[in-house]
Amino acid sequence: MLSDARRVPPGTTIAADLCVIGAGAAGITIARELAGSGLRVLVLESGGEELDPRTQSLYRGRSTGIPYFALDGTRLRFLGGSTNHWGGVCRPFDPLDFEPRDWIPFSGWPIRKRDLDRYYGPASAIVGLSSDDFSAESWEQRDHFSPLDLGPRTEPRVAQIVDPDSRSFGIRYRSEIEAAEDVDLYLHANATEIEADPAGGAVARVRVATLSGNRFSVKARSFVLAAGGIENPRLLLASNRQLPRGLGNQNDLVGRFFTEHPRFVAGLVAPSDAEIGVGFYGVHHVGDADIQGYVALPEPVQREEELVDVQVFVHPTYDERFAAAFESDDVESLRAVSRGQGTIDEFGTDLMNVVADLTTFREYTIPGAPLPVPYPEIVERTLEGGDELRDHIPDLLGDIAADGYRRLNGSVPLQALELSTRLDQAPNPESRITLSRSRDALGMPRAQLEWRLSEIDRRSAARATEILASGFSAAGLGRVRIVFDDDEAGWPDDLAGGNHHIGTTRMSDDAKRGVVDRDCRVHGLANLFVAGSSVFATGGSSTPTLTIVALALRLADHLRGTLR
């Protein structure tokens, strides 16, 4: 069922078996898993069914560390949460991600990859992938593109990309939730405080407020906090009525270890062959799946060099004319028309764009001829040497032809290859979320982010780029100019995160090293659990969403067992 929290009688206390705070990838997955289990599940979602600036502004907060995205722009606060704008990139974590690595302080999860293995398959289907195969070898066999041979000190990896139309959990699972009789999802319901019982050993209730001024509470046997890697610690820290340091914060760990997947351009390759095939490294179809290949360092190299996991994306850069063509409205319009997207008005505009682009060549044909025939000079150039004319494809044949040429050929002549790194940032206790003094419209203290990186992150990025440079050089594929130097004082200007908020309620069996235990239960509280990437002990070698969903499935299994 879907309900509107603004219509709940003020002051009411609603009872349920389980209360889930947040209807994003994790919250929706848990609610769906427990639907029909005999348990009464109540989900609190801050937003409605679409983006609302007032609700979104509840995310607003300060950033004091490494420059970061605006906090109210890095998450979405309505049904489906940030799945409403995610990139759809999926790959499970590797076994090494879970292991303690003595060269990475605070590394190691209390669980292992094998504990999640059985959940990754169902999680793949839940996020909207058609396959749960992530083996690079297996995809390579079916792929018409191949990875570059960069030697044994590198390895190709493959991520699957969810189709953009299937990404939103809000759209994908709305009707299922609406039909579920034992799941009650309240929209516009903001959890403003998780209230512990007087002894402080369990959660008694959650206080709920709406922006319209309504207030009520939810009592449940168990509670799951699934509001995102910034909001989870914010709500725990702000819930300080019984425990002045906040819930689960007896060891000052809530909000610490804020981890991202920092990324920046670390190297530029001048390819030996301008037609080097790099189609494998772009998002491309293999069968009915969309995949993207990238380069990484194999486990033995990471151990030997004592590095964090570094993933390197190979981005071709083109002649300006081609680059402009690939990004042109005409190519976008063709995609929209072929997918049947947009309104009737947009369809008309898109169709005109496509027709106008397809007839670009007429400008270069002899006027008056009944069929389009190029001027003799153009034919002469074509016969003389294809290369020069090929550079003029966007001018002569239009943007769609240029984009089609790239697809057919796998590439167009390159200017360079950008090596863009993505790091599995090492856990750093000084990188953290705290509460600021300013308050939001509901009276809650706003979040403050201090994002910090560590020396090992810098060294890993630099060393991984050097290893790749050797690979390119040894294979005769090109010369690499390292644009990121580990001696530099600061980080590169293009340093950014991946909108991944990780580690702020990290998992550890030891209450002195983590906020939640291996079952995602907050240490010291019998019935409060956390879902989402805030429980990750380390950021991982891949994007987080698939692992968030796998962990949510595992948590749902645990709750099904304990609440029955």
Add this chain to the structure above:
Amino acid sequence: MTERDRTTGARGALAAPADRYYADASSRMIALVVDAVLLTVLIFIVAIPVSLVIGPAVEFDSAADQLGDAVTVDTTVAAVNAALSLALSAGYFAASWVLRRATPGQRLLDLSVVREGDGARLGAGAAIVRWGLLGAPFGLFAFVTTVASGIDQALLDVPVAAWYLALLVTTARDSRKRGIHDRVAGTVVVKRAVPARWDSASAPDAV
């Protein structure tokens, strides 16, 4: 259909079923495509000496890096080409009809264009009028889009496509397969081989 059409149509239809005597729209379209190809080749061949005499129509600038700057078309040369193309087109169609009753494409499919009523060869006036309605729009359209820059080519496609669609529909729906161009020019397109098998006396429009 005019009163006169109906009268002559009735005569013809009585003597020889229209669908077996008058050329159908599809074979006429095929003939037109063949003519378009031949005419295009002819225009291309003529463009070579034009570019040698008055200069190249297209300039390449390999150093240009802005989209559209790398290839430029000389408007004057383009206009000369356009005028020549139109003249060649007019000559190709009109001369074929006046001198040999059929264009090369039409001969390939055994079609003839004759004067409606007496089945005689077309005079120069009727031939030019017929070309103006059938052959000229191709060239005029291309000419306008070349010379008048700033016009969205796609916008001009619509009226041209609509015109050819109108010619096709009026041809296909008429009992004697006379499209707008035939009616205005006073012509009819007949199958050349057919009259030999029919009694020529009973096919009044046949030659």
